[in-house]
Each structure stands twice: as C-alpha cells, then as structure tokens.
Amino acid sequence: MLWFKAWLETRWRFAFLAGSTLLIWLTPLWIPATGVHTSVPAARFWMVIQLASVLLFIFTAIFLAGSGINTQGMYTFTPGFHGSMLFTLSLPISRRRLLFVRAGLGALQTCVLVVIMVVYILHLRPETTSVLQALIYLTRTIVCTMAIYAFSVLLLCVLDETWHVSGAFLFWTIVFLLQSKFDWVARVSPLRGMSLNCYPITAPIPWTPVIASLALTGVFMWIAVVVVQRKEY
Amino acid sequence: MSDNLIDTSGLSKSYSGSPALRGLNLAVPRGSICGFLGRNGAGKTTTLKLLLGMLRPDAGQIRLFGEAMDSEASLIAARRRIGFVSEDKELYPFMNVGQTIRFTRALFPGWRRDLEEKYMELFRLPLMKAVPKLSKGMRTQLMLLLAMARGAELLMMDEPTSGLDPAMTEDILRALADLATVGQSTIFFSSHQLAEVEQICDRVCIIDQGQAVIDGDLDDLKSQYRRILLTFDGMPPSALASLTGVDHLRQRGRTASLLAHGNVDLLVDQARELGPTSVEVRPVTLKELFLDHVRGE
Numbered sequence: 171m172l173w174f175k176a177w178l179e180t181r182w183r184f185a186f187l188a189g190s191t192l193l194i195w196l197t198p199l200w201i202p203a204t205g206v207h208t209s210v211p212a213a214r215f216w217m218v219i220q221l222a223s224v225l226l227f228i229f230t231a232i233f234l235a236g237s238g239i240n241t242q243g244m245y246t247f248t249p250g251f252h253g254s255m256l257f258t259l260s261l262p263i264s265r266r267r268l269l270f271v272r273a274g275l276g277a278l279q280t281c282v283l284v285v286i287m288v289v290y291i292l293h294l295r296p297e298t299t300s301v302l303q304a305l306i307y308l309t310r311t312i313v314c315t316m317a318i319y320a321f322s323v324l325l326l327c328v329l330d331e332t333w334h335v336s337g338a339f340l341f342w343t344i345v346f347l348l349q350s351k352f353d354w355v356a357r358v359s360p361l362r363g364m365s366l367n368c369y370p371i372t373a374p375i376p377w378t379p380v381i382a383s384l385a386l387t388g389v390f391m392w393i394a395v396v397v398v399q400r401k402e403y
Numbered sequence: 404m405s406d407n408l409i410d411t412s413g414l415s416k417s418y419s420g421s422p423a424l425r426g427l428n429l430a431v432p433r434g435s436i437c438g439f440l441g442r443n444g445a446g447k448t449t450t451l452k453l454l455l456g457m458l459r460p461d462a463g464q465i466r467l468f469g470e471a472m473d474s475e476a477s478l479i480a481a482r483r484r485i486g487f488v489s490e491d492k493e494l495y496p497f498m499n500v501g502q503t504i505r506f507t508r509a510l511f512p513g514w515r516r517d518l519e520e521k522y523m524e525l526f527r528l529p530l531m532k533a534v535p536k537l538s539k540g541m542r543t544q545l546m547l548l549l550a551m552a553r554g555a556e557l558l559m560m561d562e563p564t565s566g567l568d569p570a571m572t573e574d575i576l577r578a579l580a581d582l583a584t585v586g587q588s589t590i591f592f593s594s595h596q597l598a599e600v601e602q603i604c605d606r607v608c609i610i611d612q613g614q615a616v617i618d619g620d621l622d623d624l625k626s627q628y629r630r631i632l633l634t635f636d637g638m639p640p641s642a643l644a645s646l647t648g649v650d651h652l653r654q655r656g657r658t659a660s661l662l663a664h665g666n667v668d669l670l671v672d673q674a675r676e677l678g679p680t681s682v683e684v685r686p687v688t689l690k691e692l693f694l695d696h697v698r699g700e
Contacts, residue, residue, distance in 0.1 A: 171509035178497045254495050257546075259457050260487035261510055262479045399475075403457040 486550025
C-alpha cells in the first residue's frame, strides 16, 4: 500500500514528464513538414537531441525526486507546516522504509523516462547500433542519472521543494563548469558519464564517471537516510 | 509490572535552548480516559510527539505499554497499538475517503471491520469524496474512524474537537466514551475545552510550563480540593498564605479565596482563628483547578 500511496502522490507529475518526453518523440513528424530536417545534417540533429536528452534526464531526476514530497512534508523542513506528515509518522512504518518507497518509486519513474528517451535517441541515430552497445549506453545513462536523482532526494531532506529545485540546478551547473576547469571533477562527474564527451555511443564505457556515479548515489542516499532518521517533526 | 499504558519520567525537551518540557512525569493507567490540559505552549503537543517518536527527548524516559521507547523498533511496535489524531487533522490530499481507509487498513492486521462499518454509518462519510473536499468536521471523523477501527489499545488525540460544532463535538465525545467503556481502549487527549474533559474524562493531567502540576483521578481531585472563601472586616491577614494545605491564595478587597487540599477541616479551623466574619467552603470545578494552577493566582 505504501507503493500505491506513492504512486497516487506522484502520478500527475510523472504523467506530465512522460507526456513531455513523448512530445519529443513526435518531433520528426513535424520537422520534415517544415523542411528543417532536410537542411540540418542528420548527425548534427541527433546530437542536438542527445544534448536535449541530457538536460531532460537532469530535469526529470530533479523533479521526480520532489514529486509530491513537498506537500507531504516527508522531507521538508518548512517550519510549522506538517501537512499529512504527522499522520504518516504515527503509522507503524520505519522512516527508512518511507524514504525508500518514496525515493524508489521516483527512481523507477525516472528510469522509465530515461528508457523512453534512450530508445528514441538510438532510433534517431544515423549509424546502426548493436543491442549490446544500446544496453551499455542505457545502463550508463541510468546510473549517471541516478546520481543526480539521489542528490535531489538528499536536498529534499534538508530543503523545501522550491529551494531544492534551485539548489539542484545550481549545484549541477557548478559541477558542469568545474569539470571543464578541473580534470578530476570531469573524471568523476555524472554529467560527463552521460554527456556528449562520451559519445559516440560506440565509444568505450566511461568507467570512472559510471563507477563514481554509483558511489555518489550510495553516499547521497546514505546521508539522506541518516538525515531523515535524525530529523524531528 | 506497571499497568500504565503511558509512563514518562523526567521528560525534557528544548527547542533551540528554549525549554518546552521540564522533567514531565506522567502516568496514564490502562482503561482510563485522561484529559491533558494546559495553556497554549504548555508542552501538550510536544509531549504527544515525543510519545510517538516524532521528536526525541533531551532527557527522561518514555514507557508505552510497559516497554521502554528507546529504539525505532520499539516505537514501531507501540505505534501498531496506538491511534493518533493530530491537531491539524491533515490526511493525504491525493486520496479519497475509501482509499484512505484501505491504505490504513492494510497497515494494521488487527483492523476491525465491524468498527469501520459502525463509524462509517455513524459519521456518514462519503467513500468517493476527495479528502481536500471534506469539511474539517468530516476530516476529524475520518481520522477518528482510522484511529478507532485499527483496534488501537491507546488513542492519543491532540484537540480532537477543535473547530467542530457542538452537535458534532457531542457525537465524537459519545463515540470516545463508548470506545473506552465497550472497546476498553485507553484514551489520552489534549484539549482546551474543560467542559468536555469534565464530561468524559475520569483522569486529568494539567501541565504548565513543561511540568505536570496536577495528575490524578478527576473525582479524587475534586474531593481533595476545596475552595474556602473568607471575608474579613479589614484586609485579609498575610498569615493566610502560610496555612498548611493552601495551594493558592487570591485576595480581592476584604475577601480571600483559598484553594486548599488535604485536611480542609483543619485548615478551616486554623482560618477561623484569624477572625473572619464569614467562612464558606465550596467544592471546586475543573475550571477552577485549571485556572488556579496555570495562572498561579
């Protein structure tokens, strides 16, 4: 029932983001009609789509982490505002379980949207892609997106949703800027793991950012659990 | 083993250095209906949150159902046996009444379908209505249904009747009294409504500035305490304050009003020796007990 509750809580935002993603799918239907498709080289076009997809993954990870959370106050620190949190906390459920279910459903929803978008990118790609290459690309994209998602969950444990969105975008913008200045940031950045620098898809797996993303996901979630368990309402 | 469902000793809690509870000792025996009274900011909601594990105490101990609440596992086990109604009566805005009931039912193996049906009929709650569209009274009723139908041994409520009209308040008080007598649940609720506490409670705890100033059986308290009104020719003598058994002394002109407990007859004899022109001894109401203890007049 906790999963059902989490689904009821998040379904509209998920539907909105899924709808937005599917709208991108429809672009080839209208681009030929406007003649744009013929004037833009296919390789350039799908790279733009890839860049857009990276932004979409970040956007999705940030917004689905916060889906429905602010109004419920599971994570929020907004003083004096509890929403239905007191009801939730009076139930015989551990805080860790509450966090995992809510964060887990958001992670699943994020993965679904990432899969939709990756399938679309592979479909647009002018060169043929083997199933293995596609799976590797999908896996590394999901792993890196999860690091961004986990950071969003962590931020939600200490900030309300308004500040969480700004905070998350600011953080990843800073990471993006730093990775062009400092090589060590670039090596561990989840953004690098799913960015154009790692394309083409057939390039070797960017092991360092992928492993770093896995580690960061674990660390962010561990801190989130500690914060939620110590928090007072 | 103690038969108290709630036992706290030396419970303290501060917010940013400002004390909310200062060594609260509280005992709520099984089967009682205990009213938890205090002024705004006295520490009532803090106490309830501490009991449920939403806050952690700075010092002191909490025992629920005889078990020490010193781990999350013990709190979860206790919450399986507790029904809670919060002050703001907030439920999930994305669910309707039926979904809220199904959700809660799934978390409590001892869910009482008979009670669910009984209170659905009594409160006439519309199953398909979305929670945000319910009136405050209906939300209170839904929360009570969720608390009562789970078969809770202990009901904790934070001002359950606040914002309700008198008819609905009466319905809810009856339901609570019925639950305590027929269902043998223990009820612990905070309230500002002294009349309703007096109506259904057999026990009362008055808290002031984070400490219990009165805790006991309501009938016993009423029999122990007396109001003694003394009228003098001139100003009342200052010796009144030092008489044994005087809890509070209030002076207005030539009249002195004593709230006394213990051996009231002896106290009256001592007061007579001070030469009053008239002496009147009256029983006290809960309101008098409350006001004298929290205002210290």
